Amino acid sequence: MPSYFTSSPGKVILFGEHAVVYGKVATAGSLGLRSYALIQTREDKKIEVNLPDVQLARSWNINDVPRQARWEGYPYPPQSMNAELLDQLTKFVDLGSQTNRSQAAIALLYLHSFLTTDETVAQGYDFVVRSNLPVGAGLGSSASYSVCVATALLQLNGYLSAGMGLDVAAQRDLVNQWAFQAEKVIHGNPSGIDNTVSTLGGAVMFKKGEKIEPLPGFQSLRFLLTNTRVPRETQVQVANVRKLHDKFPTVVNPMLDAINEISNSCKTIFSQDGLDRTQLLSRFGELVDVNHGLLSALGVSHPSLEKVREISSKLGLKSKLTGAGGGGCALTLIRDDVTSETVAVVKQLLEAEGFQCMETSVGGPGAGILTLTHPTTIAEFLAHDKAYFEATQNWVYFV
């Protein structure tokens, strides 16, 4: 009975959120906070799905779920989304207005419709995901979920096996492309930066449709992440910026160009000879400030995010929103000269506002698979704590 864990990280966007949707460059890195999935075959032709982070536990007869015939470009996804299939799945899932759950379930079944083989249909499978990422807070929980789904379905159905003849880079690309489809189900019109960082890991410069460039020297930066706990949906924030853009293109386009130059300036300061670390961090902090100002002008800040900036700036620290904004998370640059006492004070002040602070590593591994030698039960998977997965050896990453 094939049984696998898959895992993938969240992301933090340093510069360029929203502008990246319009083809501008953005800079982002993977987070130490990850999602974990279990996928394993069953014998009763059912799909048993358990997504505790969005309170979804459902079971379907596998034969009731629509399937797609072989398509052009197989095994890579079709160029455009299948709107008819999405409609069909929305009705099939029938989760009404509970968008968190329904989007997660539809994204899974959308990929299932294309990727499930006759062999899997003859058995059924369990699928469970749990995440250490806050859901809907700007740290790429949807992309991390999407990459876990894509990796799990591709692995279970044999697309990543040696028999398919794909090298590691091609496997990684396949995972990323299918995860992008799932992100489209959840987000509407994503740029692809979140699923790309979640698949590849590390720290990258990203521009839609172009080759990903690693960002040198990034690992050594420290950030504090603050979750304001103000809920928001990426899809809504992206749509709001779109409305502003369409109403005032001559005003908004130069702002998006300016954001593009922030990522380019970030690259320059990392590669500039003769810039010492103190100067680098100081310039990086200035870019953080400018980027937040532009995002705020695009209408995606929130009083809670301005509060994070106010508190951190009192202690000489620079912060910006990260991800789609409108609530969710802010990142604060911790320069090398900032003492642990100062960090503790900032955290205390932010937590007193009801915010949640996290220090996490950035630039770690991307998506990974672990083949289980002994099948596990859903209950056992759900009972493991976070440390269990991190301590588990033999993860294979797409590096």
Ligand SMILES: Nc1ncnc2c1ncn2[C@@H]1O[C@H](COP(=O)(O)OP(=O)(O)OP(=O)(O)O)[C@@H](O)[C@H]1O
């Ligand atoms: N652990 C999870 N289990 C199931 N579904 C999840 C999980 N994490 C995220 N999702 C799906 O992703 C949606 C949240 O995506 P959204 O893009 O709004 O937030 P985000 O990805 O955390 O933020 P951002 O895109 O700004 O980084 C949820 O509504 C749910 O459908």
Ligand SMILES: C[C@@](O)(CCO)CC(=O)[O-]
């Ligand atoms: C807001 C946005 O730029 C980043 C969300 O993490 C949307 C996207 O790139 O798809």
Ligand SMILES: [Mg+2]
């Ligand atoms: Mg998202």
